[in-house]
Amino acid sequence: MDKSSFHFSTELRVRLSETDAMGIVFHGNYFIYFDVGRIDYLRNLGIMKDGKSFGGFDNVIVSVKADFKAPSYFNDVLVVYTRIAEIGNSSFKFEFLVNNKKLNKLVSVGESVHVALDTKKWKPMPVPEHFRKLIRSFEGNALIEKRPK
Amino acid sequence: MDKSSFHFSTELRVRLSETDAMGIVFHGNYFIYFDVGRIDYLRNLGIMKDGKSFGGFDNVIVSVKADFKAPSYFNDVLVVYTRIAEIGNSSFKFEFLVNNKKLNKLVSVGESVHVALDTKKWKPMPVPEHFRKLIRSFEGNALIEKRPK
Amino acid sequence: MDKSSFHFSTELRVRLSETDAMGIVFHGNYFIYFDVGRIDYLRNLGIMKDGKSFGGFDNVIVSVKADFKAPSYFNDVLVVYTRIAEIGNSSFKFEFLVNNKKLNKLVSVGESVHVALDTKKWKPMPVPEHFRKLIRSFEGNALIEKRPK
Amino acid sequence: MDKSSFHFSTELRVRLSETDAMGIVFHGNYFIYFDVGRIDYLRNLGIMKDGKSFGGFDNVIVSVKADFKAPSYFNDVLVVYTRIAEIGNSSFKFEFLVNNKKLNKLVSVGESVHVALDTKKWKPMPVPEHFRKLIRSFEGNALIEKRPK
Numbered sequence: 001m002d003k004s005s006f007h008f009s010t011e012l013r014v015r016l017s018e019t020d021a022m023g024i025v026f027h028g029n030y031f032i033y034f035d036v037g038r039i040d041y042l043r044n045l046g047i048m049k050d051g052k053s054f055g056g057f058d059n060v061i062v063s064v065k066a067d068f069k070a071p072s073y074f075n076d077v078l079v080v081y082t083r084i085a086e087i088g089n090s091s092f093k094f095e096f097l098v099n100n101k102k103l104n105k106l107v108s109v110g111e112s113v114h115v116a117l118d119t120k121k122w123k124p125m126p127v128p129e130h131f132r133k134l135i136r137s138f139e140g141n142a143l144i145e146k147r148p149k
Numbered sequence: 150m151d152k153s154s155f156h157f158s159t160e161l162r163v164r165l166s167e168t169d170a171m172g173i174v175f176h177g178n179y180f181i182y183f184d185v186g187r188i189d190y191l192r193n194l195g196i197m198k199d200g201k202s203f204g205g206f207d208n209v210i211v212s213v214k215a216d217f218k219a220p221s222y223f224n225d226v227l228v229v230y231t232r233i234a235e236i237g238n239s240s241f242k243f244e245f246l247v248n249n250k251k252l253n254k255l256v257s258v259g260e261s262v263h264v265a266l267d268t269k270k271w272k273p274m275p276v277p278e279h280f281r282k283l284i285r286s287f288e289g290n291a292l293i294e295k296r297p298k
Numbered sequence: 299m300d301k302s303s304f305h306f307s308t309e310l311r312v313r314l315s316e317t318d319a320m321g322i323v324f325h326g327n328y329f330i331y332f333d334v335g336r337i338d339y340l341r342n343l344g345i346m347k348d349g350k351s352f353g354g355f356d357n358v359i360v361s362v363k364a365d366f367k368a369p370s371y372f373n374d375v376l377v378v379y380t381r382i383a384e385i386g387n388s389s390f391k392f393e394f395l396v397n398n399k400k401l402n403k404l405v406s407v408g409e410s411v412h413v414a415l416d417t418k419k420w421k422p423m424p425v426p427e428h429f430r431k432l433i434r435s436f437e438g439n440a441l442i443e444k445r446p447k
Numbered sequence: 448m449d450k451s452s453f454h455f456s457t458e459l460r461v462r463l464s465e466t467d468a469m470g471i472v473f474h475g476n477y478f479i480y481f482d483v484g485r486i487d488y489l490r491n492l493g494i495m496k497d498g499k500s501f502g503g504f505d506n507v508i509v510s511v512k513a514d515f516k517a518p519s520y521f522n523d524v525l526v527v528y529t530r531i532a533e534i535g536n537s538s539f540k541f542e543f544l545v546n547n548k549k550l551n552k553l554v555s556v557g558e559s560v561h562v563a564l565d566t567k568k569w570k571p572m573p574v575p576e577h578f579r580k581l582i583r584s585f586e587g588n589a590l591i592e593k594r595p596k
Contacts, residue, residue, distance in 0.1 A: 016337065016349040017177060017330045019170035021223045022499045026166045027508050027559075028478030032315045035475065039314065039373070050372060051314040052469045061474050065512035074170045074348060075337070112474075165486065165498040166479045171350045176359050176410075177329030181464045184326065188463065188522070199521060200463040201320045210325050214363035223497060224486070261325075315475060317468035319521045324464045372468045 001109050003097050005142060006081035010040040011101065014076045024071035030108050031064060034096045037080035038112070041094075045134055055131040059114045062091070066110035070100065077101040084135045086144040090124040091115045092135075150258050152246050154291060155230035159189040160250065163225045173220035179257050180213060183245045186229035187261070190243075194283055204280040208263040211240070215259035219249065226250040233284045235293040239273040240264045241284075299407050301395050303440060304379035308338040309399065312374045322369035328406050329362060332394045335378035336410070339392075343432055353429040357412045360389070364408035368398065375399040382433045384442040388422040389413045390433075448556050450544050452589060453528035457487040458548065461523045471518035477555050478511060481543045484527035485559070488541075492581055502578040506561045509538070513557035517547070524548040531582045533591040537571040538562045539582075 003009075012033060020026040035051075042048040047055040072078060081097040091113055098108040118125040136143055152158075161182060169175040184200075191197040196204040221227060230246040240262055247257040267274040285292055301307075310331060318324040333349075340346040345353040370376060379395040389411055396406040416423040434441055450456075459480060467473040482498075489495040494502040519525060528544040538560055545555040565572040583590055 015330065016169050016171075016333055017175045020165050021168035021170075021172045021497065022165075023170045023172075027511060028166060028475055028482065031475030031478065032313065035314055043373075048373070050468065060518075061515060063512065063514045064474060065510065067510045068508055071507075075341075075346070164479065165482055170348065176362060177326055177333065180326030180329065181462065184463055192522075197522070199319065209369075210366055212363065212365045213325060214361065216361045217359060220358075224490075224495070314467050314469075315473045318463050319466035319468075319470045320463075321468045321470075326464060 001095060001097055003079075003081050003099055003106075006083050006095075006097060007139065008037075008041050008044060008082050010037045010080045010082065012036060012078055012080065014072050014074055014078065016074050019074045024073060025076075027066075027068060030066050030068070030098065030110060033078065033080050033098060034064075034066075034082075034094070034110050034112060037082035037096055038094055041082040041084075045138060047131070047134065055128065055134070057125070057128050057131070058117045058119045060117055062113050062115050064110065064112045066096075066108055068108050069106045072098075072100065072107055078107060083139060084143065085111075085139075086146075087127055087132055087135060088146045090126055092127055150244060150246055152228075152230050152248055152255075155232050155246060156288065157186075157190050157193060157232060158228050158230045159186045160226060160228055161185055163221050163223055163227065165223050168223045173222060174225075176215075176217060179215050179217070179247065179259060182227065182229050182247060183213075183215075183231075183243070183259050183261060186231035186245055187243055189229075190231040190233075194287060196280070196283065204277065204283070206274070206277050206280070207266045207268045209266055211262050211264050213259065213261045215245075215257055217257050218255045221247075221249065221256050227256060232288060233292065234260075234288075235295070236276055236281055236284060237295045239275055241276055299393060299395055301377075301379050301397055301404075304381050304393075304395060305437065306335075306339050306342060306381060307377050307379045308335045309375060309377055310334055312370050312372055312376065314372050317372045322371060323374075325364075325366060328364050328366070328396065328408060331376065331378050331396060332362075332364075332380075332392070332408050332410060335380035335394055336392055338378075339380040339382075343436060345429070345432065353426065353432070355423070355426050355429070356415045356417045358415055360411050360413050362408065362410045364394075364406055366406050367404045370396075370398065370405055376405060381437060382441065383409075383437075384444070385425055385430055385433060386444045388424055390425055448542060448544055450526075450528050450546055450553075453530050453542075453544060454586065455484075455488050455491060455529050457484045457527045457529065459483055459525055459527065461519050461521055461525065463521050466521045471520060472523075474513075474515060477513050477515070477545065477557065480525065480527050480545060481511075481513075481529075481541070481557050481559060484529035484543055485541055487527075488529040488531075492585060494578070494581065502575065502581070504572070504575050504578070505564045505566045507564055509560050509562050511557065511559045513543075513555055515555050516553045519545075519547065519554055525554060530586060531590065532558075532586075533593070534574055534579055534582060535593045537573055539574055
């Protein structure tokens with residue numbers, strides 16, 4: 001994962017409340033930074049409604065992960081790179097890369113997997129076509145798609 | 150405010166994520182500790198429904214404050230003392246005292262003022278009689294009451 | 299407290315993680331927003347070192363308070379107005395006002411009182427003259443000063 | 448991963464501040480719950496010093512992940528099961544399972560990978576023998592060990 005392969009980024013500054021007694025950002029708070037990136041990405045596409053429902057359908061996060069390459073400190077400016085890397089039948093995957101702006105140094109990479117949900121039946125549903133189209137148009141050829149047959 | 154004047158307490162242990170890069174609990178997190186005490190106090194009285202609505206009526210927090218007497222550190226065991234100190238016409242006041250258990254040392258005192266709300270009209274309403282009765286019975290003579298005329 | 303009497307402000311956007319199950323920003327998180335404002339104010343004056351030590355001296359927060367006038371929701375843009383309103387002998391007071399940007403509506407006002415600390419002796423010390431000068435110059439006549447005799 | 452294969456657990460109750468505007472626990476906060484489990488596990492073994500250094504050596508978290516099976520709500524009691532599942536040459540892996548106590552329902556599974564660090568040289572070092580021994584003794588045959596040659 002290289003930051004040059006992302007087409008969207010969001011800047012934020014590490015808050016005192018996000019650090020811990022070891023003097024660095026508490027590792028769990030990177031998922032807050034990823035979330036800030038994800039929401040900003042969706043807002044940029046004009047499809048943010050709330051955190052759960054965007055693009056006109058509901059979804060849930062089913063898994064997340066993160067690798068930590070270097071610590072961040074209070075007052076560091078971080079750049080969160082965000083993309084949708086894969087769209088499957090009923091799921092799609094966000095990928096994140098966090099870079100220290102001043103040092104131009106990789107801090108963390110991560111991902112979150114979402115499942116499109118028919119909340120009336122509480123069952124997975126196919127990712128809607130208009131959402132696929134929008135992401136395909138934004139991400140271009142790098143997007144990996146597995147279409148329902 | 151002395152801890153001997155409280156009739157209810159809740160223990161908690163400082164989490165790493167609650168400390169900050171100064172090595173101590175971030176000051177804003179004491180309001181989370183107060184909230185833990187408040188919810189536990191209401192649960193003990195059997196009137197906890199959710200954080201907003203308890204005892205059968207809605208309410209909103211209109212003001213909070215805290216004094217900080219000594220810092221807390223990762224892994225410290227804190228005892229949060231909680232009481233309802235005053236009930237007015239449509240408002241009531243929680244008071245909190247946080248003590249370091251091992252050192253028997255005062256860490257913080259604080260309060261939150263709540264207003265009973267008729268959420269249909271979105272207007273303050275009198276604190277219901279059954280709630281007054283319950284708190285009066287629990288807190289005894291120390292409770293300050295200003296009754297509607 | 300009116301926002302026109304502040305000379306400094308900071309914008310932020312409400313994150314999903316800052317809201318709670320009542321659908322609004324958890325009240326304790328306003329102290330994080332105040333902190334973001336405070337750090338930005340100090341950075342603007344060129345005297346931010348870390349959250350504890352700025353302008354070349356250490357200090358501790360001894361009390362905070364906040365009034366809540368209206369709720370904030372996920373994705374709201376808030377403007378945090380920040381000023382140092384008073385400098386005493388060894389203490390100084392920050393004041394904050396949070397406004398909803400889109401609605402131009404008052405959300406919260408608050409304050410934090412800090413004490414300058416000689417960390418070698420762990421005792422209050424006079425607020426240094428260069429810090430007074432800097433704040434006086436920035437805040438102008440509105441600053442309330444109580445000088446040591 | 449089945450909860451019967453864990454030998455250690457920690458109870459906690461979902462706080463209002465840990466939920467978000469979707470009405471459920473914000474997904475990133477499960478890493479706080481894992482951390483509570485991890486620290487409690489180490490404390491139980493008598494080797495907790497601080498979050499970074501335990502058992503007499505420093506370590507850093509290099510990766511984490513979590514799967515989410517069911518949401519948690521305000522006031523839910525969760526049981527966090529914790530174990531060290533693997534010890535490699537210079538790394539070791541914690542595994543976590545979170546269960547809803549009242550519903551006896553799986554909420555989340557996760558893991559964190561730590562690397563033992565010689566903080567003088569800032570280089571990975573072998574996991575100390577006394578730490579291996581202690582974990583082996585606690586976890587028994589289920590522990591997967593890759594020893595340095």
